Every structure is written in structure tokens, then in C-alpha cells.
Amino acid sequence: MYVDPPAPQPRQPGETPPSTGSGALDGQPRAWEFNPEYQRLVSAWQAVLPLLDTLTTSLDKGYQMGKDARTWDAPVGARYVGEIAEWRTRLGLYRQAVLTSISDVAADTPRWIPRATGAPHAFS
Template sequence: MYADPPAPQPRQPGENPPSTGSANPLDGQPRAWEFNPEYQRLVTAWQTALPLLESLTTALDKAYQLARSPQTWDAPVGGRYVQDLAEWRSRLAMYRQAVLTSISDEAADTPRWVPSATGAPHAFS
């Protein structure tokens, strides 16, 4: 069994954007920030995928436990069925790891805050 990678964290109540560090408006630093919609998309993807993966894992584990029971099978085909279910459990665990890792890696590379276009002066707009 694999451990899940760190989940992207949604915006917390009271969380503030990064400070600019300078009060001079001409230093090239953005004055307005917004929570990155791409980062929020990754948070939503994680929150959508995790329950689905959990339900698949739970259903497959239940079938595996029932198949291993001596009351379920009394033929050699039962052993093959249990081996097939074990293989599917392994594949699902690797798939879960791949999906969650890709979301986590992309979230690690995506900034939480981006400069906002609203309120910023634009020439010829």
C-alpha cells in the first residue's frame, strides 16, 4: 500500500496574499493579488478524485475478502479468481498513486497567488 502524496490545500479563511515588501508603486511589484484559479482547479480535482478512488478501493477490497473466504469457493477456479482480484487491487493502488501524485506535483509547481488584472493601470485600455 502506498501513502498518498500531499494534497493541494484550499484557500483558508483569513489567508492573505503575499506582501509586496515595498510601498513604492513604481517598483514593478503587483499591487493586487488573487487566489490562482489554476491552483483552485487542482484542489477541486483532488477533492473529486479522492472519494472516487476510495470507493473503488473499498469495493474491490470487499470483493477480494469475500473471494478469499472458504465458504465462497470450493473449486480451483476460486484460486485463479482470487489471484485476478489481487492483481486488480495492485493495479488500482498504482493508478491511485499515479493520479494523486500528478495532481500533487502540479500543485507544487503552481503558485497559490497570482497578480490580479483588476485595479491595475493599463495603457490604452
């Protein structure tokens, strides 16, 4: 069994952005917005996890039924159970790879980004 990596956390009610900017304008108020790229990672995690859980549950159910002597009492039953066990292992590795990649990208993506304030720019 694999342990899932940490999930990207959605914006919590009452969560506030950083209070001050950094760099040349230290201490100056800045407009922030929740990063839409980070939100996409949260949405991807929330979409993928139930599907992976459904697949895992389906394979586990078939595996348990196949192991029961009342279900299949023939040499081919052992081969069938072995194939399901192999698919369970592959699904576990796939789950780990998908969730780890989402988690790694989320760890490198800032939750809050500076918002464009609408200041006039030359040639806009």
C-alpha cells in the first residue's frame, strides 16, 4: 500500500493573502489574488482521486472474490487472481505517480500572486 503525497489545499474561508509585498516596495500594500494555476491543481487532484479510488475498490473486490475458493476452484482461478494482483500493483504505482506529480507541481506553485492593479502603461 502506498501513502498518498500531500494534496494541494483549496482556498479556505477567511484565508487572507500576504499582507505586504517584497522587493523594492517593501511595506507597501499590494493587491493579491488566489493563483488560478494553483486552483487548477486543486481541481485536478479532486477530480482524479475519486476515480482512482473507484478503480482500486473495483480491483480489490474482484481480487477478494477471486481468492475465495467458493468463487473459482480451478487452476485457472489462481492465474486469474495473479493477474488481478498484478493490475492492483500497477494501479498503485500509477496512483502514486499521478498524485505525486500533482503534489510536486503544487509545492512549486505559489498560492497567491500579485494582481495587476490596472496602472496605465505605455503602448497598451
